[in-house]
Amino acid sequence: MTIINAADYDNYELLQMLEKMPQPEIQISHVNGQRYIACGWKNNKRLILQGTVGNNLGAFAEGPQIVVFGNGQEGVANTMNDGQIIVHGRVGDIAGYGMRGGKLFIKENAGYRLGIHMKAYQEKKPVIVVGGSAGAFAGEYMAGGTIIILGMNSNQALIGSYCGTGMYGGAIYLRGEYPSRNLAPNxxxxxxxxxxxxxxxxxxxxxxxxxxxxxxxxxxxxxxxxSVEKKRPFAHLYTGFVS
Amino acid sequence: MAHNIMMPAFKVQRDEERCIRCGVCVRQCANNVHNLDEDGWMWVQDDKCVACHRCAVLCPTRALNIIEYPLDFRGNQHWTPASIREIYAQAQSGGVLLSGMGNPRTYKNYFDHLLINASQVTNPSIDPLREPMEMTTYLGNKNHHSCGEKPQLKLDIPLMFSAMSFGSVSINVHKSLAVAAKSLGTFWNTGEGGLHPDLLDFGRGAIVQVASGRFGVHPDYLDNSAAVEIKIGQGAKPGIGGHLPGEKVSQDVSLARMIPAWSDAISPAPHHDIYSIEDLAQLIETLKVATRFEKPIAVKVAAVHNITAIASGVVRAGADILVIDGFRGGTGAAPMRIRDNVGIPVEMALAQVDSRLRDEGIRSQTSLVISGGIRNSADVMKAIALGADAVYIATAALIALGCHMCQMCFTGLCNWGIATTRPDLTKRLNPHLGSERAINLLAAWKHEMMEMMGGMGINAIESLRGNRLMLRGIGLSKEELGLLGVKGVGE
Incomplete structure (x- = not known):
């Protein structure tokens, strides 16, 4: 395994170097807020990141296998197409936004808007598992895939307000007690x-x-x-009209 | 359900002497306006007619005509027939009024208050038939001082096809425009519904959109493109998200968007990873990293009140191309109140943004593309003289393909095979003929533009760009002239 010290490079140097490295497994120490790691990657390289990764880790990516020994910031697995991200800590907001495939495992809590607008089609089924709790708007506009929130290592309420608002596909699994206030009525x-x-x-x-x-x-x-009973929660909101 | 008190909007007239009972109208109308009984009796349901003219155009004996329903309300300048009918519709359904295409109301059209200059005596005109005329346009960040040359889009004409998603329009519209764009040396735009697998070969000629719903966005989609456009808003519905009605989410659309078939495709109002200019900068950077800095990143916003400050922020966030969509911009579906009452004219937004970016010394960092109700080559000329680098057209392109502007795109029952995903309707638009018509239109516009430029004594589109001395305002107040940065006629 190749080992890199993130502190030796600026953000873009690090990204360019990682992109060019042929090694299938790379370990990076002293990660401290570097953004866009593995962003847009189309390969199955394995990254082991030690420290706090910056925003949009693995965004738009297809295939990388990433383990974070530390925390993630905003946009982990943003619009990720395939691959796996394992975070041995917590993550910030919009983790798994628009995720289309692959898996995201988070040991501790996730921030606001977890997995919003996730999608699934046939064999592409994104999955998010959160060991702790999730902030407000988890699964908002969700169109497919699976979100699991376990509340294992958290003192907070399992979910924040407005979980599943505007959801029209997929499923959210909640373990144990959860606050039902502001849960989407449909x-x-x-x-x-x-x-x-x-x-x-x-x-x-x-x-x-x-x-x-x-x-x-x-x-x-x-x-x-x-889950949702009606696939078209807003079907009756509009009226077509010949003026 | 309350009794429906709405009278039809249109009346179908059949000339019985001409009608040969062939049944073409019956087969062509997806709205089931025409009916032919077994005993040869033809009857119509006026209330289902949307005035798309499909039946009248295809009637082999010209036996059909469609007129506005002649039953008038008592004359009233305030309570117009439309305002009364809108209330009937809402009282009946309790729904938000939905409509298609762009803002049709009588707001001032600044294009129609601008006149173009020509040479007389003091500098010679140029004849584009005999002399070369440079129409090539490059879109992208021209500020090469830092970090070297930035990726550019090369256009043979300063016109592109604007975003219309697969789903809102049929696959044959995409095919027509993709082929036309390639032949014309310009680009088409996928819209936010992803790229249909049949069109992978045309990806490199496409500007691919990333919108809040992130439909169809994956690494191959980003790589197989000419440029990536972040859609923040559109002129027909600034500030709100998209909503593709479930009727149009066929199996094919479902595949391209990765959502359940026949469910509504919802694009949230904001991108939930963009709540600020700093966040926008981050998504732009993310997309640049994901495409290895090989493609220009465009950002499309609707023309709204504070557009100059917004534009400045978007350019500073790193947008290589800034697209401003005016309030006349079309749509497949928008709440009518928003379409008709939100946003500002793109002419004014363009003039103000161009000036602001120049004042701030950042105009070279971005190319300015405008869209929203561009009807002809003169509109394009005026837009470029006001400061646009290029112009997007969509409604005009659809009209070239056969659209009759009935504004009922959201039903999915487009009889012209344009705003539909139904296979039997889609096949009515032949992509070979469609591309030919789109090519014809733009070729004609290009020649008209060269004629107008030649008349001004200008032989390169670059010399017209932001050249507001080539415009004069007519019937505009001093304040409006000042905002547009043009002199009045006679000055």
């Missing part, structure tokens, strides 16, 4: 038994393998699945 809420977790069992197992904890502990609390 959401279908199903409390799941042990057999209801089949759809997300593999994702939970991956979470356990990355961050420790046990499956027994995770499944000790009931899960609620949020």
């Amino acid at each position: 959401l279908k809420k199903e409390v799941l038994g042990a057999d209801g977790l089949a759809e997300i069992k593999d994702y939970l197992a991956e979470y356990v393998s990355f961050f420790g904890d046990t499956m027994e502990n995770i499944t000790s609390a009931p899960f609620t699945r949020l």
Whole structure:
């Protein structure tokens, strides 16, 4: 494995160097807010980042396998097409905005607007698993994919206000108690038994393998699945009109 | 449900002596206006007619005519028929009024108050038929002092096809415009609905959009493009998001956008990763990094009240091309109140932004492209003289393909195969003929522009750019002349 010290380069030098490096696995130490790492990458390179990564980590990317030993800032996996990002810490706002594929695992909390406007089509199914809690507007405008919020390592409420507002596809899984105030009214809420977790069992197992904890502990609390009954929540808002 | 008290908007007239009961009108009308009984009896449902003229144009014996419904309300200058009918529609449905295409109201049109100059005696005119006329235009950041040369778009004419998404328009519109753009040496724009797999070969000729819904945005889409355009807003509906009605989200559209079929495609009002100019700068930078600094990044905003300050911010954020869409800009669907009452004329926005960017010394960092209701080559000339580097057209291009401006794009029932995703309607637009008509239109405009430039004694489009001395205002107040930066006629 190749090891780089991020402090030796400016932001763009670092990006250009990473882009050119042929090595399949690169470790970068002393990451301190560098933006756009792996942005737009179309490869399966493995990056191990130590420190706090800057905004838009893996934005528009397709394929990179990224592990962050530290925290992420805004826009982690923004419009990501494929790949995997594992953050051993917390992330800021709009993680997974418009995500179209791949997986994002976050050990601790996520900020506002987690996974908004995620999409899915056939084999492309984006997944976000948050070990802690998520801020307001999680899953807003969600069109597809899966968001799982576990609340394992957090003292905050599991979700903020307006979770799933304007959602028209996909599913949000909430573990344990969650505040129902300001939850979008059109959401279908199903409390799941042990057999209801089949759809997300593999994702939970991956979470356990990355961050420790046990499956027994995770499944000790009931899960609620949020989804939409109507695909067209706004169908009756408008009136066509021949003037 | 309350009793519907709305009378039809249009009346279909059939000349019984000419009608041969062939049934073309019945088959052509997706709105089911025309009906032919088994016993040969033809009858119409006026209230379903949108005046798209498809039946009248295709009627082999010219037996059909469509007129505004002749039943008049009692004359009233304040409560016009339209304002009364709008209330009927809302009282019936409780819905937000939806409409298509651009603002049709009677606001002042500044293009129609500007006149173009010509040479007489003191400097000779140039005949474009005999002498070369340079129309090439480069779009991008021209400030090469720092960080070397920036990527540019090379246009053989200062005209491009503006953003219309696959979904809002049919695949055959995209095919027509993609082929036409390639042949004309210019670019087309995918709009925000992604690039259809059939058109991958035309990606390099496309400006690809990244809008708030991020539909169809992936690394190959960004790479396989001429430039990337961040859509912040559009002139037909500044400040609000997009809404592709579920009726138009067919399997194909669903695939391109990665959303469930027949669901509404919602573009949020803002990009949720852009809440400030600094955030915009970050998305611009992200896209530059993602495309390895090989492509110009455009930012499209609607012309609104504070457009000069916004434009300054957008340029400082790093936009290589700034697109300003005026309030006449078209749309596949917009709330009528917003379309008709929000935004400002692009002529005024353009003149003010061009001046502001010059005053601030940052005009060379960006190319200015305007759009929104450009109807002909004279509008293009005036826009360039006011300071535009190039002009986007969309409505004019659709009219060239057969659009009859019925403004019902949001229904998905476009009888001309334009604003629809239904395969049986889509195939009515033949992309070979469509591209030919779009090429004809722009070739004709290009020649008209060369004639006008020649008349001024100008032989390069660059010499017209921002050359407001070539314009005079007519019927404008001193204040308006000042804002446009042009002299009045006679001055």
